[in-house]
Amino acid sequence: ADLLKTEYSILDLEAQITGTKTNLEIAKKDLKLKLMIPNNEDITLKDFQVLENLTSGIDFGKDLDEALTNSLSAKLAVNKVDYAQAEKIVARSSLLPQVDAFATYGTSKESHNFENSFDNAEWKGGVSVKWDVFSFGSGIDEYNVAKNNESIESLNKELTSDSIKLSVTKNYRELIRLQQLKNSRSKALEAATENFNIDTERYNAGLISTVDFLLSESQYRQAAVDYNSAVLDYYVAFETYRSSLI
Structure with missing residues (x-):
């Protein structure tokens, strides 16, 4: 029975390895396509280091003020309001002598x-x-339209500011959450590594079955995958937060 369980575990592990290799090949082809790299060129995967605490250098209040004043969306909204105000002034001047x-x-x-x-x-x-006193009707209509456009652009500017606040705050909170998740999974990986080392010694001593040893190894590798995934999400969240400030 133990031998059958071991054979099943090995076959299942081989299937997982095959699936992982397939996903890697597909990801490489997709990356080549996006970067316009010829198919005959090889891509080598390399490890990269992510700082433990990316939020330590973040001043959220300062970043939020900067985004509300100097981001592309904020400047565009201000320019639209200024343009609408200029149009209203021009329309109003046409009514005067x-x-x-x-x-x-x-x-x-x-x-x-x-x-x-x-x-x-x-x-x-x-x-x-x-003073063209006979065109007041059309002139007043143009002035009212320009005035309404100014009100609309002013409202859009407020909505843009609210959207920037929401986006920056949301991305910052997500970065904090993923930092905490990364830290917790780091502890989980540390525990799984220690448990796997102990089970390796127990297996070599004949104290546990092969199935239990493979299960311990699987848990260790899954913990490593979960940690690396959290690190990747953490890094992407940091770049997303910085992008929301532009």
Whole structure:
């Protein structure tokens, strides 16, 4: 019975190894496709180090203020409000009378005597007023439209600020959660490693069956996979948080 269980465990492990190799090959092909790397070039997987505490250098309040003022979304919203305000000013100016000042220097009558015309020359000036009083209807409509657009863009700016706050806060909380998860899985891996080392000595001494030993090894490797997955998610969450500040 123990031999049959061992054979089953080995076959199951081989199936898992085959599935993992297949997933790796598919992931490599997908990576080559995204990076436009020729299929005949090899990709070598290498370990990379992730800092234990990426949040230690984060000032959440400062980052949030920076995102609300200097992020691309915030600046775009402010520019839209400024443009809408300018359009409203232009529309309002079309309703007002146009006042122009003018000044001239010369004589009121034509003269063929240069000295006489020069001596009789005088300054004249005044103010001209132009007011299209018959187009108030269309002008007021244009002004109201521009005014409404300004209100809409101001509201959109507030919504954008709320969206930035939500996104930055959400990404920061997720980063904290994944940091705690990474730490807990690190402890789980440490415990599984110690347990596997003990079971290895017990198996060599003939105190446990092969199935129990393989089960202990499987638990150890699963703990390692869970930890590495948490580390990857933690690193991605950190980059996502930084991206939300841009």
